[in-house]
Each structure stands twice: as structure tokens, then as C-alpha cells.
Amino acid sequence: MFGFSLSKLLVLAALIAAVWYGFRWIQRRQQLQQSADPDKVERDADPSSEDLIACSQCGVFVPAHGGRSCDRADCPG
Ligand SMILES: [Zn+2]
Incomplete structure (x- = not known):
């Protein structure tokens, strides 16, 4: 019982971490695109x-x- 719930907790934690980092990554990309210095963003991208x-x-x-x-x-x- 304990082992089962512990593995469930680990999977849940991994899922939350994945969603959190994905959200942070999307937010960062949007901030870069909305930056006040488009030239810098373009040079950063390429x-x-x-x-x-x-x-x-x-x-x-x-x-x-x-x-x-x-x-x-x-x-x-
Ligand atoms: Zn020419």
C-alpha cells in the first residue's frame, strides 16, 4: 500500500514538474517575442x-x- 502510493506521488510530482517547466518555457518565449527590442530577439533567435x-x-x-x-x-x- 505504502509503496504504491509513494510511486503515485512520485509520478504526480514528475507530472507537476513537467507542466511547471513547460509553462515557464512558454512564458519565457512569449516574453522574448513581446520584447521592446525586436532586433535583439531576432539576433538571439538567429x-x-x-x-x-x-x-x-x-x-x-x-x-x-x-x-x-x-x-x-x-x-x-
Ligand atoms: Zn544587385
Whole structure:
């Protein structure tokens, strides 16, 4: 009897812990998405992402790395 209820308590505790940590994880994700600094969130989510700019020559959106024209071989610029 005692062993049975103890294992039930352990399962219950594990379930509560799983729900609690899942809830905390979802809350943390929502706080990150609602952050006042979307740029920071984007960089946290994908460190390799950069701001995209339209190439002034061909209009293709390319990562902004200082220059105005893109690195495409067929870019007219
Ligand atoms: Zn271009």
C-alpha cells in the first residue's frame, strides 16, 4: 500500500514538474517575442541573420553589409 502510493506521488510530482517547466518555457518565449527590442530577439533567435536591404541596381533583397549593390554575379550594378 505504502509503496504504491509513494510511486503515485512520485509520478504526480514528475507530472507537476513537467507542466511547471513547460509553462515557464512558454512564458519565457512569449516574453522574448513581446520584447521592446525586436532586433535583439531576432539576433538571439538567429545570430547569422542580418538586416535586408533592396539592391539599388537590381532590387533584390540582400543582407546589408555596407555596400549598396548586391554580390550577385548577374547584378547590372
Ligand atoms: Zn544587385
